[in-house]
Amino acid sequence: MGQLCKGRVAIVTGGGRGLGREYALMLAEQGARVVVNDLGSSQSGEGHDLSPAQEVVNAIKAAGGEAIVNGNDVSDWAGAKAMIDEAISTFGSLDILINNAGILRDRMMVNMTEAEWDAVIKVHLKGTFAPSHHAAQYWRQQAKARGAPVNARLINTSSASGIFGNVGQTNYGAAKAGIAAFTIISAMELKQYGITVNAIAPRAQTRMTEGLRQRTEEEIQRRDPRWVAPIVVWLASEESVDVTGRVFEAGDGILKVAEGWHAGPGIEPVEDPNELGPKIAALMKQARPNADMWGRDIQS
Structure with a gap:
Protein backbone atom coordinates (compact mmCIF):
# COMPACT_ATOMS: atom_id res chain seq x y z
CA MET A 1 0.00 0.00 0.00
CA GLY A 2 1.21 3.51 -0.82
CA GLN A 3 2.03 6.32 1.57
CA LEU A 4 -0.15 9.16 0.26
CA CYS A 5 0.41 11.32 3.35
CA LYS A 6 3.96 10.33 4.28
CA GLY A 7 5.54 12.95 6.53
CA ARG A 8 2.45 15.14 6.71
CA VAL A 9 0.94 16.31 10.00
CA ALA A 10 -2.82 16.09 10.46
CA ILE A 11 -5.40 17.09 13.04
CA VAL A 12 -8.68 15.18 13.14
CA THR A 13 -11.34 16.72 15.37
CA GLY A 14 -13.86 14.30 16.79
CA GLY A 15 -11.25 11.65 16.11
CA GLY A 16 -12.08 9.25 18.93
CA ARG A 17 -15.04 7.49 17.38
CA GLY A 18 -16.91 6.84 14.14
CA LEU A 19 -15.79 8.72 11.07
CA GLY A 20 -13.01 10.61 12.84
CA ARG A 21 -11.52 7.39 14.14
CA GLU A 22 -11.40 5.90 10.63
CA TYR A 23 -9.86 9.10 9.25
CA ALA A 24 -7.15 9.12 11.91
CA LEU A 25 -6.29 5.44 11.46
CA MET A 26 -6.14 5.66 7.68
CA LEU A 27 -4.11 8.86 7.72
CA ALA A 28 -1.58 7.18 10.00
CA GLU A 29 -1.59 4.09 7.77
CA GLN A 30 -0.74 6.41 4.88
CA GLY A 31 2.21 7.91 6.73
CA ALA A 32 0.76 10.96 8.49
CA ARG A 33 1.49 11.96 12.06
CA VAL A 34 -1.88 12.56 13.68
CA VAL A 35 -3.35 14.72 16.43
CA VAL A 36 -6.50 12.92 17.58
CA ASN A 37 -8.74 15.61 19.03
CA ASP A 38 -11.83 14.54 20.96
CA LEU A 39 -13.60 15.78 24.07
CA GLY A 40 -15.24 12.39 24.44
CA SER A 41 -18.67 13.95 24.90
CA SER A 42 -21.98 12.15 24.59
CA GLN A 43 -23.89 12.23 21.32
CA SER A 44 -25.72 15.34 22.54
CA GLY A 45 -22.53 17.04 23.71
CA GLU A 46 -22.39 16.37 27.46
CA GLY A 47 -19.43 15.13 29.48
CA HIS A 48 -15.73 14.60 28.78
CA ASP A 49 -13.77 11.39 28.32
CA LEU A 50 -10.40 11.25 26.58
CA SER A 51 -10.25 7.45 26.53
CA PRO A 52 -11.76 7.04 23.00
CA ALA A 53 -9.10 9.37 21.57
CA GLN A 54 -6.41 7.59 23.58
CA GLU A 55 -7.52 4.22 22.19
CA VAL A 56 -7.10 5.54 18.65
CA VAL A 57 -3.65 6.90 19.49
CA ASN A 58 -2.71 3.56 21.05
CA ALA A 59 -3.82 1.74 17.89
CA ILE A 60 -1.78 4.07 15.69
CA LYS A 61 1.33 3.65 17.84
CA ALA A 62 0.89 -0.13 17.97
CA ALA A 63 0.97 -0.14 14.18
CA GLY A 64 4.21 1.88 14.19
CA GLY A 65 2.73 5.33 13.63
CA GLU A 66 2.95 8.62 15.51
CA ALA A 67 -0.02 10.26 17.20
CA ILE A 68 -1.04 12.29 20.24
CA VAL A 69 -4.30 12.97 22.06
CA ASN A 70 -5.75 16.46 22.24
CA GLY A 71 -8.77 17.22 24.42
CA ASN A 72 -9.44 20.86 23.54
CA ASP A 73 -12.95 22.11 22.79
CA VAL A 74 -12.88 23.09 19.10
CA SER A 75 -15.76 25.51 19.58
CA ASP A 76 -13.72 27.47 22.14
CA TRP A 77 -11.57 30.18 20.52
CA ALA A 78 -8.56 29.74 22.78
CA GLY A 79 -8.97 25.97 22.86
CA ALA A 80 -8.96 25.76 19.08
CA LYS A 81 -5.74 27.79 18.91
CA ALA A 82 -4.15 25.64 21.60
CA MET A 83 -4.92 22.55 19.51
CA ILE A 84 -3.25 24.04 16.43
CA ASP A 85 -0.27 25.15 18.52
CA GLU A 86 0.13 21.69 20.09
CA ALA A 87 0.26 20.01 16.69
CA ILE A 88 2.99 22.41 15.55
CA SER A 89 5.01 22.23 18.78
CA THR A 90 4.83 18.42 18.87
CA PHE A 91 5.44 17.55 15.23
CA GLY A 92 7.09 20.72 13.92
CA SER A 93 4.42 21.68 11.42
CA LEU A 94 0.79 21.30 10.38
CA ASP A 95 -0.38 20.27 6.90
CA ILE A 96 -3.94 19.00 7.33
CA LEU A 97 -6.94 20.01 9.41
CA ILE A 98 -10.03 17.81 9.29
CA ASN A 99 -13.03 19.41 11.01
CA ASN A 100 -15.17 16.43 11.93
CA ALA A 101 -16.41 17.00 15.50
CA GLY A 102 -20.17 17.25 15.93
CA ILE A 103 -23.26 16.53 18.01
CA LEU A 104 -26.96 15.99 17.38
CA ARG A 105 -29.96 17.46 19.17
CA ASP A 106 -32.73 16.63 16.73
CA ARG A 107 -36.20 18.05 17.26
CA MET A 108 -38.97 19.52 15.15
CA MET A 109 -38.45 23.27 14.78
CA VAL A 110 -41.61 24.25 16.70
CA ASN A 111 -40.46 22.17 19.69
CA MET A 112 -36.75 23.03 19.57
CA THR A 113 -35.32 24.92 22.54
CA GLU A 114 -32.86 27.78 22.35
CA ALA A 115 -30.25 25.60 24.08
CA GLU A 116 -30.68 22.81 21.49
CA TRP A 117 -30.21 25.31 18.68
CA ASP A 118 -27.22 27.05 20.25
CA ALA A 119 -25.36 23.86 21.15
CA VAL A 120 -25.50 22.40 17.65
CA ILE A 121 -24.63 25.65 15.91
CA LYS A 122 -21.71 26.21 18.29
CA VAL A 123 -20.11 22.78 17.93
CA HIS A 124 -20.57 22.43 14.17
CA LEU A 125 -20.29 25.97 12.83
CA LYS A 126 -18.01 27.71 15.33
CA GLY A 127 -16.19 24.41 15.85
CA THR A 128 -15.31 24.53 12.16
CA PHE A 129 -14.52 28.23 11.97
CA ALA A 130 -12.29 28.53 15.06
CA PRO A 131 -9.74 25.79 14.21
CA SER A 132 -9.82 26.79 10.52
CA HIS A 133 -9.07 30.40 11.37
CA HIS A 134 -6.05 29.57 13.51
CA ALA A 135 -4.73 26.97 11.06
CA ALA A 136 -5.15 29.36 8.12
CA GLN A 137 -3.29 32.08 10.01
CA TYR A 138 -0.38 29.68 10.55
CA TRP A 139 -0.36 28.62 6.89
CA ARG A 140 -0.53 32.22 5.67
CA GLN A 141 2.46 33.10 7.86
CA GLN A 142 4.35 30.10 6.48
CA ALA A 143 3.58 31.10 2.89
CA LYS A 144 4.75 34.66 3.50
CA ALA A 145 7.92 33.52 5.27
CA ARG A 146 8.96 31.17 2.49
CA GLY A 147 7.75 33.44 -0.31
CA ALA A 148 5.87 30.54 -1.87
CA PRO A 149 2.53 28.78 -1.35
CA VAL A 150 2.22 26.01 1.21
CA ASN A 151 0.59 22.68 0.40
CA ALA A 152 -2.04 22.66 3.12
CA ARG A 153 -5.45 20.98 3.33
CA LEU A 154 -8.59 22.05 5.14
CA ILE A 155 -11.37 19.45 5.07
CA ASN A 156 -14.76 20.22 6.61
CA THR A 157 -17.86 18.14 7.27
CA SER A 158 -21.20 19.05 5.74
CA SER A 159 -24.22 16.75 5.43
CA ALA A 160 -27.07 15.75 3.14
CA SER A 161 -29.23 17.45 5.75
CA GLY A 162 -27.49 20.73 5.03
CA ILE A 163 -27.32 20.29 1.26
CA PHE A 164 -30.78 18.84 0.63
CA GLY A 165 -32.68 19.16 3.93
CA ASN A 166 -34.05 16.67 6.47
CA VAL A 167 -37.06 16.83 8.78
CA GLY A 168 -36.24 17.36 12.46
CA GLN A 169 -32.83 18.90 11.82
CA THR A 170 -33.25 22.65 11.38
CA ASN A 171 -30.33 23.27 13.76
CA TYR A 172 -28.03 20.60 12.34
CA GLY A 173 -29.02 21.27 8.71
CA ALA A 174 -28.52 25.02 9.10
CA ALA A 175 -25.05 24.43 10.54
CA LYS A 176 -24.10 21.97 7.82
CA ALA A 177 -25.40 24.23 5.05
CA GLY A 178 -23.33 27.00 6.60
CA ILE A 179 -20.26 24.76 6.56
CA ALA A 180 -20.77 24.06 2.84
CA ALA A 181 -20.89 27.81 2.15
CA PHE A 182 -17.93 28.39 4.49
CA THR A 183 -15.98 25.79 2.50
CA ILE A 184 -16.65 27.40 -0.87
CA ILE A 185 -15.85 30.93 0.32
CA SER A 186 -12.75 29.88 2.28
CA ALA A 187 -11.46 28.06 -0.79
CA MET A 188 -11.66 31.33 -2.74
CA GLU A 189 -9.88 33.29 -0.01
CA LEU A 190 -7.12 30.81 0.81
CA LYS A 191 -6.16 29.60 -2.65
CA GLN A 192 -3.46 32.27 -2.94
CA TYR A 193 -1.61 30.72 0.00
CA GLY A 194 -1.66 27.17 -1.38
CA ILE A 195 -4.47 26.00 0.92
CA THR A 196 -7.24 23.86 -0.55
CA VAL A 197 -10.60 23.73 1.21
CA ASN A 198 -13.11 20.95 0.61
CA ALA A 199 -15.92 19.27 2.52
CA ILE A 200 -17.40 15.82 2.95
CA ALA A 201 -21.09 15.07 3.27
CA PRO A 202 -20.81 11.57 4.74
CA ARG A 203 -23.44 8.85 4.75
CA ALA A 204 -22.26 6.55 7.54
CA GLN A 205 -23.44 4.44 10.45
CA THR A 206 -22.04 6.14 13.53
CA ARG A 207 -23.15 7.07 17.04
CA MET A 208 -24.94 10.06 15.56
CA THR A 209 -27.00 8.02 13.08
CA GLU A 210 -27.65 4.78 14.98
CA GLY A 211 -31.30 4.38 15.89
CA LEU A 212 -32.57 7.08 13.51
CA ARG A 213 -34.14 4.33 11.40
CA GLN A 214 -34.05 0.55 11.08
CA ARG A 215 -31.41 -0.76 8.66
CA THR A 216 -30.52 -4.21 7.37
CA GLU A 217 -27.09 -5.69 8.07
CA GLU A 218 -26.19 -5.13 4.42
CA GLU A 219 -27.19 -1.46 4.67
CA ILE A 220 -25.12 -1.05 7.84
CA GLN A 221 -22.08 -2.53 6.10
CA ARG A 222 -22.52 -0.15 3.16
CA ARG A 223 -22.56 2.71 5.66
CA ASP A 224 -19.39 1.67 7.46
CA PRO A 225 -17.17 4.76 7.99
CA ARG A 226 -14.31 2.96 6.23
CA TRP A 227 -16.03 3.77 2.91
CA VAL A 228 -15.80 7.50 3.64
CA ALA A 229 -12.21 7.60 4.86
CA PRO A 230 -10.46 7.05 1.48
CA ILE A 231 -11.75 10.28 -0.13
CA VAL A 232 -10.84 12.22 3.03
CA VAL A 233 -7.31 10.84 3.05
CA TRP A 234 -6.90 11.49 -0.67
CA LEU A 235 -8.07 15.09 -0.22
CA ALA A 236 -5.52 15.40 2.60
CA SER A 237 -2.69 14.33 0.30
CA GLU A 238 -0.58 16.42 -2.05
CA GLU A 239 -2.28 14.71 -5.01
CA SER A 240 -5.42 16.78 -4.45
CA VAL A 241 -3.70 20.13 -5.10
CA ASP A 242 -6.08 21.05 -7.95
CA VAL A 243 -9.32 20.23 -6.10
CA THR A 244 -10.76 22.97 -3.94
CA GLY A 245 -14.09 24.50 -3.00
CA ARG A 246 -16.01 21.25 -3.52
CA VAL A 247 -18.36 19.14 -1.41
CA PHE A 248 -18.19 15.36 -1.82
CA GLU A 249 -20.94 12.95 -0.82
CA ALA A 250 -19.41 9.68 0.34
CA GLY A 251 -20.54 6.39 1.87
CA ASP A 252 -23.55 4.08 1.52
CA GLY A 253 -22.45 2.98 -1.93
CA ILE A 254 -21.76 6.41 -3.43
CA LEU A 255 -18.97 8.90 -4.08
CA LYS A 256 -20.35 12.03 -5.71
CA VAL A 257 -19.56 15.70 -6.15
CA ALA A 258 -22.43 17.85 -4.89
CA GLU A 259 -23.05 20.60 -7.43
CA GLY A 260 -24.52 23.27 -5.18
CA TRP A 261 -26.96 26.06 -5.96
CA HIS A 262 -27.49 27.20 -9.55
CA ALA A 263 -29.67 30.01 -10.88
CA GLY A 264 -33.00 28.79 -12.26
Whole structure:
Protein backbone atom coordinates (compact mmCIF):
# COMPACT_ATOMS: atom_id res chain seq x y z
CA MET A 1 0.00 0.00 0.00
CA GLY A 2 1.21 3.51 -0.82
CA GLN A 3 2.03 6.32 1.57
CA LEU A 4 -0.15 9.16 0.26
CA CYS A 5 0.41 11.32 3.35
CA LYS A 6 3.96 10.33 4.28
CA GLY A 7 5.54 12.95 6.53
CA ARG A 8 2.45 15.14 6.71
CA VAL A 9 0.94 16.31 10.00
CA ALA A 10 -2.82 16.09 10.46
CA ILE A 11 -5.40 17.09 13.04
CA VAL A 12 -8.68 15.18 13.14
CA THR A 13 -11.34 16.72 15.37
CA GLY A 14 -13.86 14.30 16.79
CA GLY A 15 -11.25 11.65 16.11
CA GLY A 16 -12.08 9.25 18.93
CA ARG A 17 -15.04 7.49 17.38
CA GLY A 18 -16.91 6.84 14.14
CA LEU A 19 -15.79 8.72 11.07
CA GLY A 20 -13.01 10.61 12.84
CA ARG A 21 -11.52 7.39 14.14
CA GLU A 22 -11.40 5.90 10.63
CA TYR A 23 -9.86 9.10 9.25
CA ALA A 24 -7.15 9.12 11.91
CA LEU A 25 -6.29 5.44 11.46
CA MET A 26 -6.14 5.66 7.68
CA LEU A 27 -4.11 8.86 7.72
CA ALA A 28 -1.58 7.18 10.00
CA GLU A 29 -1.59 4.09 7.77
CA GLN A 30 -0.74 6.41 4.88
CA GLY A 31 2.21 7.91 6.73
CA ALA A 32 0.76 10.96 8.49
CA ARG A 33 1.49 11.96 12.06
CA VAL A 34 -1.88 12.56 13.68
CA VAL A 35 -3.35 14.72 16.43
CA VAL A 36 -6.50 12.92 17.58
CA ASN A 37 -8.74 15.61 19.03
CA ASP A 38 -11.83 14.54 20.96
CA LEU A 39 -13.60 15.78 24.07
CA GLY A 40 -15.24 12.39 24.44
CA SER A 41 -18.67 13.95 24.90
CA SER A 42 -21.98 12.15 24.59
CA GLN A 43 -23.89 12.23 21.32
CA SER A 44 -25.72 15.34 22.54
CA GLY A 45 -22.53 17.04 23.71
CA GLU A 46 -22.39 16.37 27.46
CA GLY A 47 -19.43 15.13 29.48
CA HIS A 48 -15.73 14.60 28.78
CA ASP A 49 -13.77 11.39 28.32
CA LEU A 50 -10.40 11.25 26.58
CA SER A 51 -10.25 7.45 26.53
CA PRO A 52 -11.76 7.04 23.00
CA ALA A 53 -9.10 9.37 21.57
CA GLN A 54 -6.41 7.59 23.58
CA GLU A 55 -7.52 4.22 22.19
CA VAL A 56 -7.10 5.54 18.65
CA VAL A 57 -3.65 6.90 19.49
CA ASN A 58 -2.71 3.56 21.05
CA ALA A 59 -3.82 1.74 17.89
CA ILE A 60 -1.78 4.07 15.69
CA LYS A 61 1.33 3.65 17.84
CA ALA A 62 0.89 -0.13 17.97
CA ALA A 63 0.97 -0.14 14.18
CA GLY A 64 4.21 1.88 14.19
CA GLY A 65 2.73 5.33 13.63
CA GLU A 66 2.95 8.62 15.51
CA ALA A 67 -0.02 10.26 17.20
CA ILE A 68 -1.04 12.29 20.24
CA VAL A 69 -4.30 12.97 22.06
CA ASN A 70 -5.75 16.46 22.24
CA GLY A 71 -8.77 17.22 24.42
CA ASN A 72 -9.44 20.86 23.54
CA ASP A 73 -12.95 22.11 22.79
CA VAL A 74 -12.88 23.09 19.10
CA SER A 75 -15.76 25.51 19.58
CA ASP A 76 -13.72 27.47 22.14
CA TRP A 77 -11.57 30.18 20.52
CA ALA A 78 -8.56 29.74 22.78
CA GLY A 79 -8.97 25.97 22.86
CA ALA A 80 -8.96 25.76 19.08
CA LYS A 81 -5.74 27.79 18.91
CA ALA A 82 -4.15 25.64 21.60
CA MET A 83 -4.92 22.55 19.51
CA ILE A 84 -3.25 24.04 16.43
CA ASP A 85 -0.27 25.15 18.52
CA GLU A 86 0.13 21.69 20.09
CA ALA A 87 0.26 20.01 16.69
CA ILE A 88 2.99 22.41 15.55
CA SER A 89 5.01 22.23 18.78
CA THR A 90 4.83 18.42 18.87
CA PHE A 91 5.44 17.55 15.23
CA GLY A 92 7.09 20.72 13.92
CA SER A 93 4.42 21.68 11.42
CA LEU A 94 0.79 21.30 10.38
CA ASP A 95 -0.38 20.27 6.90
CA ILE A 96 -3.94 19.00 7.33
CA LEU A 97 -6.94 20.01 9.41
CA ILE A 98 -10.03 17.81 9.29
CA ASN A 99 -13.03 19.41 11.01
CA ASN A 100 -15.17 16.43 11.93
CA ALA A 101 -16.41 17.00 15.50
CA GLY A 102 -20.17 17.25 15.93
CA ILE A 103 -23.26 16.53 18.01
CA LEU A 104 -26.96 15.99 17.38
CA ARG A 105 -29.96 17.46 19.17
CA ASP A 106 -32.73 16.63 16.73
CA ARG A 107 -36.20 18.05 17.26
CA MET A 108 -38.97 19.52 15.15
CA MET A 109 -38.45 23.27 14.78
CA VAL A 110 -41.61 24.25 16.70
CA ASN A 111 -40.46 22.17 19.69
CA MET A 112 -36.75 23.03 19.57
CA THR A 113 -35.32 24.92 22.54
CA GLU A 114 -32.86 27.78 22.35
CA ALA A 115 -30.25 25.60 24.08
CA GLU A 116 -30.68 22.81 21.49
CA TRP A 117 -30.21 25.31 18.68
CA ASP A 118 -27.22 27.05 20.25
CA ALA A 119 -25.36 23.86 21.15
CA VAL A 120 -25.50 22.40 17.65
CA ILE A 121 -24.63 25.65 15.91
CA LYS A 122 -21.71 26.21 18.29
CA VAL A 123 -20.11 22.78 17.93
CA HIS A 124 -20.57 22.43 14.17
CA LEU A 125 -20.29 25.97 12.83
CA LYS A 126 -18.01 27.71 15.33
CA GLY A 127 -16.19 24.41 15.85
CA THR A 128 -15.31 24.53 12.16
CA PHE A 129 -14.52 28.23 11.97
CA ALA A 130 -12.29 28.53 15.06
CA PRO A 131 -9.74 25.79 14.21
CA SER A 132 -9.82 26.79 10.52
CA HIS A 133 -9.07 30.40 11.37
CA HIS A 134 -6.05 29.57 13.51
CA ALA A 135 -4.73 26.97 11.06
CA ALA A 136 -5.15 29.36 8.12
CA GLN A 137 -3.29 32.08 10.01
CA TYR A 138 -0.38 29.68 10.55
CA TRP A 139 -0.36 28.62 6.89
CA ARG A 140 -0.53 32.22 5.67
CA GLN A 141 2.46 33.10 7.86
CA GLN A 142 4.35 30.10 6.48
CA ALA A 143 3.58 31.10 2.89
CA LYS A 144 4.75 34.66 3.50
CA ALA A 145 7.92 33.52 5.27
CA ARG A 146 8.96 31.17 2.49
CA GLY A 147 7.75 33.44 -0.31
CA ALA A 148 5.87 30.54 -1.87
CA PRO A 149 2.53 28.78 -1.35
CA VAL A 150 2.22 26.01 1.21
CA ASN A 151 0.59 22.68 0.40
CA ALA A 152 -2.04 22.66 3.12
CA ARG A 153 -5.45 20.98 3.33
CA LEU A 154 -8.59 22.05 5.14
CA ILE A 155 -11.37 19.45 5.07
CA ASN A 156 -14.76 20.22 6.61
CA THR A 157 -17.86 18.14 7.27
CA SER A 158 -21.20 19.05 5.74
CA SER A 159 -24.22 16.75 5.43
CA ALA A 160 -27.07 15.75 3.14
CA SER A 161 -29.23 17.45 5.75
CA GLY A 162 -27.49 20.73 5.03
CA ILE A 163 -27.32 20.29 1.26
CA PHE A 164 -30.78 18.84 0.63
CA GLY A 165 -32.68 19.16 3.93
CA ASN A 166 -34.05 16.67 6.47
CA VAL A 167 -37.06 16.83 8.78
CA GLY A 168 -36.24 17.36 12.46
CA GLN A 169 -32.83 18.90 11.82
CA THR A 170 -33.25 22.65 11.38
CA ASN A 171 -30.33 23.27 13.76
CA TYR A 172 -28.03 20.60 12.34
CA GLY A 173 -29.02 21.27 8.71
CA ALA A 174 -28.52 25.02 9.10
CA ALA A 175 -25.05 24.43 10.54
CA LYS A 176 -24.10 21.97 7.82
CA ALA A 177 -25.40 24.23 5.05
CA GLY A 178 -23.33 27.00 6.60
CA ILE A 179 -20.26 24.76 6.56
CA ALA A 180 -20.77 24.06 2.84
CA ALA A 181 -20.89 27.81 2.15
CA PHE A 182 -17.93 28.39 4.49
CA THR A 183 -15.98 25.79 2.50
CA ILE A 184 -16.65 27.40 -0.87
CA ILE A 185 -15.85 30.93 0.32
CA SER A 186 -12.75 29.88 2.28
CA ALA A 187 -11.46 28.06 -0.79
CA MET A 188 -11.66 31.33 -2.74
CA GLU A 189 -9.88 33.29 -0.01
CA LEU A 190 -7.12 30.81 0.81
CA LYS A 191 -6.16 29.60 -2.65
CA GLN A 192 -3.46 32.27 -2.94
CA TYR A 193 -1.61 30.72 0.00
CA GLY A 194 -1.66 27.17 -1.38
CA ILE A 195 -4.47 26.00 0.92
CA THR A 196 -7.24 23.86 -0.55
CA VAL A 197 -10.60 23.73 1.21
CA ASN A 198 -13.11 20.95 0.61
CA ALA A 199 -15.92 19.27 2.52
CA ILE A 200 -17.40 15.82 2.95
CA ALA A 201 -21.09 15.07 3.27
CA PRO A 202 -20.81 11.57 4.74
CA ARG A 203 -23.44 8.85 4.75
CA ALA A 204 -22.26 6.55 7.54
CA GLN A 205 -23.44 4.44 10.45
CA THR A 206 -22.04 6.14 13.53
CA ARG A 207 -23.15 7.07 17.04
CA MET A 208 -24.94 10.06 15.56
CA THR A 209 -27.00 8.02 13.08
CA GLU A 210 -27.65 4.78 14.98
CA GLY A 211 -31.30 4.38 15.89
CA LEU A 212 -32.57 7.08 13.51
CA ARG A 213 -34.14 4.33 11.40
CA GLN A 214 -34.05 0.55 11.08
CA ARG A 215 -31.41 -0.76 8.66
CA THR A 216 -30.52 -4.21 7.37
CA GLU A 217 -27.09 -5.69 8.07
CA GLU A 218 -26.19 -5.13 4.42
CA GLU A 219 -27.19 -1.46 4.67
CA ILE A 220 -25.12 -1.05 7.84
CA GLN A 221 -22.08 -2.53 6.10
CA ARG A 222 -22.52 -0.15 3.16
CA ARG A 223 -22.56 2.71 5.66
CA ASP A 224 -19.39 1.67 7.46
CA PRO A 225 -17.17 4.76 7.99
CA ARG A 226 -14.31 2.96 6.23
CA TRP A 227 -16.03 3.77 2.91
CA VAL A 228 -15.80 7.50 3.64
CA ALA A 229 -12.21 7.60 4.86
CA PRO A 230 -10.46 7.05 1.48
CA ILE A 231 -11.75 10.28 -0.13
CA VAL A 232 -10.84 12.22 3.03
CA VAL A 233 -7.31 10.84 3.05
CA TRP A 234 -6.90 11.49 -0.67
CA LEU A 235 -8.07 15.09 -0.22
CA ALA A 236 -5.52 15.40 2.60
CA SER A 237 -2.69 14.33 0.30
CA GLU A 238 -0.58 16.42 -2.05
CA GLU A 239 -2.28 14.71 -5.01
CA SER A 240 -5.42 16.78 -4.45
CA VAL A 241 -3.70 20.13 -5.10
CA ASP A 242 -6.08 21.05 -7.95
CA VAL A 243 -9.32 20.23 -6.10
CA THR A 244 -10.76 22.97 -3.94
CA GLY A 245 -14.09 24.50 -3.00
CA ARG A 246 -16.01 21.25 -3.52
CA VAL A 247 -18.36 19.14 -1.41
CA PHE A 248 -18.19 15.36 -1.82
CA GLU A 249 -20.94 12.95 -0.82
CA ALA A 250 -19.41 9.68 0.34
CA GLY A 251 -20.54 6.39 1.87
CA ASP A 252 -23.55 4.08 1.52
CA GLY A 253 -22.45 2.98 -1.93
CA ILE A 254 -21.76 6.41 -3.43
CA LEU A 255 -18.97 8.90 -4.08
CA LYS A 256 -20.35 12.03 -5.71
CA VAL A 257 -19.56 15.70 -6.15
CA ALA A 258 -22.43 17.85 -4.89
CA GLU A 259 -23.05 20.60 -7.43
CA GLY A 260 -24.52 23.27 -5.18
CA TRP A 261 -26.96 26.06 -5.96
CA HIS A 262 -27.49 27.20 -9.55
CA ALA A 263 -29.67 30.01 -10.88
CA GLY A 264 -33.00 28.79 -12.26
CA PRO A 265 -35.59 30.35 -14.59
CA GLY A 266 -36.45 34.01 -14.14
CA ILE A 267 -38.48 36.98 -15.39
CA GLU A 268 -38.10 40.73 -15.60
CA PRO A 269 -38.78 42.56 -12.31
CA VAL A 270 -42.44 43.35 -11.56
CA GLU A 271 -43.42 46.59 -9.82
CA ASP A 272 -46.96 45.60 -8.77
CA PRO A 273 -47.20 42.50 -6.49
CA ASN A 274 -50.78 41.96 -7.71
CA GLU A 275 -49.36 40.92 -11.07
CA LEU A 276 -47.03 38.29 -9.67
CA GLY A 277 -49.43 35.38 -9.13
CA PRO A 278 -49.61 33.97 -12.68
CA LYS A 279 -45.98 34.86 -13.37
CA ILE A 280 -44.71 32.94 -10.32
CA ALA A 281 -46.98 30.02 -11.21
CA ALA A 282 -45.35 29.89 -14.65
CA LEU A 283 -41.88 30.08 -13.09
CA MET A 284 -42.67 27.23 -10.71
CA LYS A 285 -43.63 25.02 -13.66
CA GLN A 286 -40.28 25.73 -15.26
CA ALA A 287 -38.17 25.42 -12.13
CA ARG A 288 -36.51 22.18 -11.15
CA PRO A 289 -38.07 20.73 -7.97
CA ASN A 290 -36.14 20.62 -4.70
CA ALA A 291 -34.07 17.50 -4.04
CA ASP A 292 -34.70 14.70 -1.58
CA MET A 293 -32.06 13.46 0.86
CA TRP A 294 -30.34 11.63 -1.99
CA GLY A 295 -30.15 14.71 -4.19
CA ARG A 296 -32.87 13.43 -6.53
CA ASP A 297 -35.73 15.63 -7.75
CA ILE A 298 -38.76 15.34 -5.46
CA GLN A 299 -41.66 14.18 -7.57
CA SER A 300 -44.97 15.95 -6.91
